[in-house]
Amino acid sequence: MMRRLVYAAPLLFIFLLYLQLVSSQLPSDQVSAMIRVYEIFQNNSGPGPSFVWNDVGKYSNPCSWKGVYCSHDNSSINKLSFSLFSISTSEFLSPLCTFPTLESLDVSNNQLSSIPDEFFTGCGVISGLKLLNFSKNKLDGSLPTFSGFRMLEYLDFSHNSLKGEIRLQLDGLDSLRTLNLSHNIFTGTVPTNLGKLNLLEELQLSANFFSGEIPPQIIRHRNLRLIDLSFNGLSGSIPQELGELTRLETLLLSVNNLSGGIPSSLSNVTTLLRFAANQNKFNGTIPSGITSYxxxxxxxxxxxxxxxxxxxxxxxxxxxxxxxxxxxxxxxxxxxxxxxxxxxxxxxxxxxMLPAGSLSSLVELMYLELDNNSLTGPLPSELGMCKQLALLNLAQNRLTGLLPPDLGNITNLQVLNLQLNKFVGEIPPQITMLNRLQKLNMSRNSLNGSIPMSISSLNNLANLDLQGNNLIGPIPDSIGSIDSLRELQLGKNQLSGQVPTMPQKLQIALNLSYNLFSGPIPITLSRLMELEVLDLSNNRFSGKIPEFLSGMTSLTQLVLSNNELSGLIPTFGNYVAVDTKGNKDLIYPKSNPPPAPQRKRKSLTSDVVIAVASAAMAIGLLMIIAVFISRKYNRINDENMQAVEDSAPPEVVRGNLLTPNSIHRSNIDFRKAMKAVADPSNIMLKTRFSTYYKAMMPSGVSYFVKKLNWSDKIFQLGSHEKFGEELEVLGKLCNSNVMVPLAYVLTVDSAYLFLDWASRYSIAIGVSQGLAFLHERNSGPILLLDLSSRSIMLKSLNEPQVGEIELCKVIDPLKSTSNLSTVAGSVGYIPPEYAYTMRVTAAGNVYSFGVVLLELLTGKPAVSGGTELTKWVLSNSKQQNKWDQILDFNVSKTSLAVRSQMLAVLKVALACVSASPESRPKMKSVLRMLLNAR
Structure with a gap:
């Protein structure tokens, strides 16, 4: 009998437990309420996750539905998480207040534009409600006043469009511990009435328009662990009282207008782990002891x-x-x-000198950047002990002596910048042992000897810059085997011999200028079909200019000046800047006089399109139809286009009108568009990825047709249907500063604008608005491959539109992360990290936008005379009292107000072109900073 009981007891327990589970159910009114909520979702949401609706039909108990979390016995609903449900209505919110046991509600990452008053009155009485998350929606208007919500601890309204001042709306929240209102449009002073019991632990107010000083009263919230006031318009100094927050762990004050000194009282906060106050106006000395903790x-x-x-x-x-x-x-x-x-x-x-004794112990050091100082002495061999180093930047100092062979021990190194120093001697062959190296810059030193024959061991190298030294001898033949190489700068040396076969994927630039090369221009250069800049100037090249150069469709700049070339100059496209001066035996075509040094073509093209769509596939070539505004501000002269025999129009596989506009639908004729593309004389503009054609429709209306280049290199193989779906998503975008698709076609084929400051500032604001819109979409950011002043169209002088958005949806991620040619963009706008990360990022877009800002501020092109504008500005911005020398004087001199605003925008631009991607602001913050400059 006893043995039976031993076996029976567990069976009885299991049976009773099962009986309890099946007998516990939600009250019928809560089941009905949840069914109603999910019906609202289904009728008022976009293409959300299909499994949500499958759950409703599959399970009768809402506790089994996606986003619903119940108590352990399924008798009550405790948590609701509707994040990323594509909800566009707020009707479902009030019914949720019928759940008295609700503790957490998350409706983030949806498309809500408002919250009904009934929600605040109904849910305010739920005694156990602790968390509300409305982040990343489309909420606007003022912050609602919270009445009740006695136990609410976590409140998140970040990434919306809420505005107005924050006064007493949150003062009634007795238990509030975490408040996140970042990335909105709040104004006024920093609020301090944030809960009667002063229990607040985390305060996040970044990326708003708060102004005034940091209120000392903030310290009454003694439990604060996190304060984030970055990316606002705060002024004044940091209150010494912040040093009394004995639990503070993180203090973020970046990108404001704060001034004064760094308070020494922060040294007393033993819990403080992170302090960021970059991009302000702090002066004075750094207090001792601030990094004690x-x-x-x-x-x-x-x-x-x-x-x-x-x-x-x-x-x-x-x-x-x-x-x-x-x-x-x-x-x-x-x-x-x-x-x-x-x-x-x-x-x-x-x-x-560099502290050699300390370097040997820095075994965890990964990033060392000491560039643009006045450091002297030799490069310590102890650097070779820092084996975790991935980035070493010692450029633009006064370092001397030989390069230590110990550098070859830093096997993790990916970026090595030693340019603009006074190094002598030969390049140590041990450098070529750094097989992870992706960027090597030793330019503008006094290095001699030859390029190491083992250079091909650097099989991940993307950028090699050795220009401005005293290197002699031939270029190693093995250099052609570095398949990863995208830029090769060997100008201003004493190199000689035959130019070897170059890596076929060279794209950014090949610079062999100011050397001792002779003989004909080698035919092996014809393989470089992705090359944008070719500089062979100031050598002894002879013979004819080969015809294949005119067939290198990616070239934007060809420099052949000061050689011994002869014969007839081939015909080049109008979009290629060609310099052939200093070759006395050249014969110029009758239609073209001897060229003067060319200025950059007008960059901000204002033949403007209202809408554009483009893309291409390996099996097809996409044409984009766009409205063409008849008024022209800067138009490429059609008469200068080269006359080329028309080719047959490509055969259309599929054409689709994306615009609902009946006028456009009746005007657009795909056959006319194809005929226009077949005639190169219709080319209006060429960018890194696209060529724009003018097409006259039978109705007499002119349109732009945009054809994507590089179809076999950057576009993934996929179905026409999937491709069309992606374009239709882009076609539904709605923003006045973004060009969106009107139509597309698949086929079987595969100078600078001078404006007053008001116009330039309007362009900056408009472009930043467009980029912020693209980056902040709820369904995911749209990143641009090629952001430059050439990809910005002007609908009017103060209404710019960002183009090239179609490329984001058709890039093969696998290719874009492994092949720099898919992401490099235009020379002068390429973020430095693209050389070794090989992928497009939002931070990279911010960098490119910063270059556009610098163009607007300086009146200079992104690249001039072989020098990138960014490098010129950074080298001249070291002392802020000399920033005036950077600005376009013809514009800045017009008034003190203009000068002041330009200096404020220059500060924004410098933040955007920061060498470190992590230091660059997000586009939404850039927009706010530009608006604050008004």
Whole structure:
């Protein structure tokens, strides 16, 4: 009998437990309410996750539905998570207040534009409600007043369009611990009435329009662990009282107008792990002891002076320190924390030698950037002990001596920048042991000897720049085997011999100028069909200019000046800048006089399109139809187009009208569009990825047709249907600063604009609005492959539109991450990290936009005389009192107000073109900073 009980007891327990589970059910009114909620979802949402609706039909108990979380016995609903449900109506919110046991509600990442008043009155009485998340919707209007919500601890309204001031709307929230209102349009001063019991632990107000000073009253929230006030318009100094927040862990004040000194009281906060106050106007010296407990400190882009405190780098927790772009002087302290993995001290006035003794112990250091200072002495061999280094930037200093062979021990190194120093001697062959190296720049030193024959061992190298040295001998034949190479700069040396076969994927530039090469231009260059810039000037090349150069369809700049070339100059497209001066035996075509040095073609084209769509596939070539505005501000002269025999129009596989506009639908004729594309004389503009044609429709209306280039290199093989679906999504975008598709066709084939400041500023605002719109879409960001002033169309002088948006949906991610030619963009606009990350990013778009800003500010093109505008500006922006020299004087001199605004915009541009992607602001923040410059 006893044995039976031993076996029976577990069986009885299991049976009773099962009986309890099946007998516990939601109350019928809650079941009905949930059914009603999901019916609202189904009738008022976009193409959301199909499994949501499948769950409703499959399970009768809502506790089994997607997004519904019940108590352990399924008797009550505790949590609702409707994130990413594509909900566009707020009707479902009020019924949710009938669940008295609700503890958490998450409706983030949807398309809600409002919240009904009934929600606040109904849900405010739910005693256990602790979390509300409305982030990443389309909410506008003012912040609602919260009445009730006695137990609410977490409130998130970030990434919406809420506006107005925050006064007492949140003061009644007794239990509030986390508040996130970042990325909205709030104005006024920083609120301090944030809960009666002052329990707040996290306050996130970044990326708004808050102004005034940081209120000292904020310290009454003694439990604060996180304060994020970055990307606003705050002014004044940091209150010393912040040092009384004994639990503070993170303090973010980046990108404001704060000034004064860094308060020494922060050194007393033993819990403070991260402090970022970059891109402000702080001055004075850095207080000693501030890194005693910090793990990360960022004070870059300020006006800090004096020397670096001797204890600043030695904090036991310190892992990341960024003091770049200040006015610091003196030497680098010798005592450095062994936990440091990132050290950025570039663009200061530091001098002295590198602290060799400390370098050998920095075994975790991954990023060392000391560029643009006045450091002297040799490069310590101890650097070879920093084997985790991925980026070493010592450019633009006064370093001397031989390059140590120990550099070859840094096997993790991916970027090595040693340019603009005074190094001598030969390039040590050990450098070629760095097989992860992707960017190598030793230009403008005094290196001699030959290029190491083992250079081909660098099989991941994308950028090689050795120009401006005293290198001799031939270019190693093996260089042609570096398939990853995209840019090769060997100008201003004494190289000679035969030009070897170059890597076929060279794209950004091949510069062999100012050397001793002779003989005919080698036919092997004809393989470089992706090359954009070819500079063979100031050599001894002879013979005719080969015809194949005119067939290199990617070329935008060809420099052949000061050689011994002869014969008839081939005909080049109007979009190629060709310089052949200094070749006395050349014969110019009758239609073209001897060329003067060409200015950059007008970049901000205003033949403007209202809508554009483009894309291509390996099996097909997409044509884009776009409205063509009759009024012209800057038009390429059709008479200068080269006369070329018309080819047969490509055969149409599929054409589709995306626009609902009846006028466009009746006007657009695909056959006429194809005929226009077949005639090169219709070319109006050519960018890195697209060629624009003018097409006259039978109705007499002119349209742009945009054809994508590189169809066999960047576009994935896929079905026509899938491809059309992606374009239709783009066609539904609605923003006045983004060109959207009107139509597309698949076929079987595969100078600068001078404007006043008001117009330039309007262009900057409009483009930033378009980019912010593309980057902040709820369904995912749209990233641009080729953002440049050439891809910006002007609907009017103050209404720009961003083009090339269609490319984002048809890039093969696998190819774009492994092949730089798919993402490089236009020369001068390419972010430095693209050379080694090989992928398009939002931060990369921000960099390219920063270059556009610099063009607008300086009146200079992105590349001029072989020098990139960004590098010129950064080298001249070291001292802020000389920023006036950067601006276009013809514009800045018009008034003090214009000058002041241009200087404010220059600060934004410098932030955008920061060498570190992590330091660049997001586009939404860039827009806010530009608007604050008004």
């Amino acid at each position: 910090l793990g990360s400190l960022d004070l870059s882009f300020n006006k800090l002076t004096g020397t670096i405190p001797s204890d600043l780098l030695s904090g036991s927790n310190l892992q990341s320190l960024d003091l770049s772009y200040n006015e610091l002087e003196g030497s680098i302290p010798a005592n450095i924390s062994t936990r440091l993995f990132r050290l950025r001290l570039g663009s200061n006035s530091l001098n002295g």
